[in-house]
Amino acid sequence: xxxxxxxxxxxxxxxxxxxxxxxxxxxxxxxxxxxxxxxxxxxxxxxxxxxxxxxxxxxxxxxxxxxxxxxxxxxxxxxxxxxxxxxxxxxxxxxxxxxxxxxxxxxxxxxxxxxxxxxxxxxxxxxxxxxxxxxxxxxxxxxxxxxxxxxxxxxxxxxxxxxxxxxxxxxxxxxxxxxxxxxxxxxxxxxxxxxxxxxxxxxxxxxxxxxxxxxxxxxxxxxxxxxxxxxxxxxxxxxxxxxxxxxxxxx
Numbered sequence: 379x380x381x382x383x384x385x386x387x388x389x390x391x392x393x394x395x396x397x398x399x400x401x402x403x404x405x406x407x408x409x410x411x412x413x414x415x416x417x418x419x420x421x422x423x424x425x426x427x428x429x430x431x432x433x434x435x436x437x438x439x440x441x442x443x444x445x446x447x448x449x450x451x452x453x454x455x456x457x458x459x460x461x462x463x464x465x466x467x468x469x470x471x472x473x474x475x476x477x478x479x480x481x482x483x484x485x486x487x488x489x490x491x492x493x494x495x496x497x498x499x500x501x502x503x504x505x506x507x508x509x510x511x512x513x514x515x516x517x518x519x520x521x522x523x524x525x526x527x528x529x530x531x532x533x534x535x536x537x538x539x540x541x542x543x544x545x546x547x548x549x550x551x552x553x554x555x556x557x558x559x560x561x562x563x564x565x566x567x568x569x570x571x572x573x574x575x576x577x578x579x580x581x582x583x584x585x586x587x588x589x590x591x592x593x594x595x596x597x598x599x600x601x602x603x604x605x606x607x608x609x610x611x612x613x614x615x616x617x618x619x620x621x622x623x624x625x626x627x628x629x
Contacts, residue, residue: 432452458523459520463517498521499520499521505517550585563576576592577591
């Protein structure tokens, strides 16, 4: 070293060494300030805990944002997957539990008029209590919603498939009537109304499974029952909103 060879004065060496130590300490102090600033910057970035779609912002530029503000900044809604919550009569609970023991149950989300099927998922949860006021139980299904046809807050009809009946004879539920002797339907035969007692299987809001009383191809009435009696003449008018329907077999 130069100082050992007396090429540099000891005092100058000590002064320079002290300055180097001071500058190194200053660098470490600046690095600590940078780390502290990075931590604060991280607090200034808000990250959503879930993937979803952001709604309209609830604040504007210049507004004061406080911690734990009840109004929030923006609402993030999860779209894919999406949950569908619906209710069923408590009488269906045992059938649902029994069907779930055999495997996952398919749930379809369809339009309220039944004309479109938006998506199909699986039943994911049955509530642990029955609503005594309504006699219903809440269920939840999870649907992938890859096409994003379902939206949070949207009203749809849920169809829960418990089983598949092969070759079942079905008619619209609107054709089923209740009488003193049980359920029946008006059959249209040779232009006249005829009462047929029915033995039914599963019945939902749209379809009834007929176990006995009708044959495939029979024509039944789905509206205007109050104007009919056995032997009444029936004619199908083009302006009729719901003309007679043919009983059919389906899977």
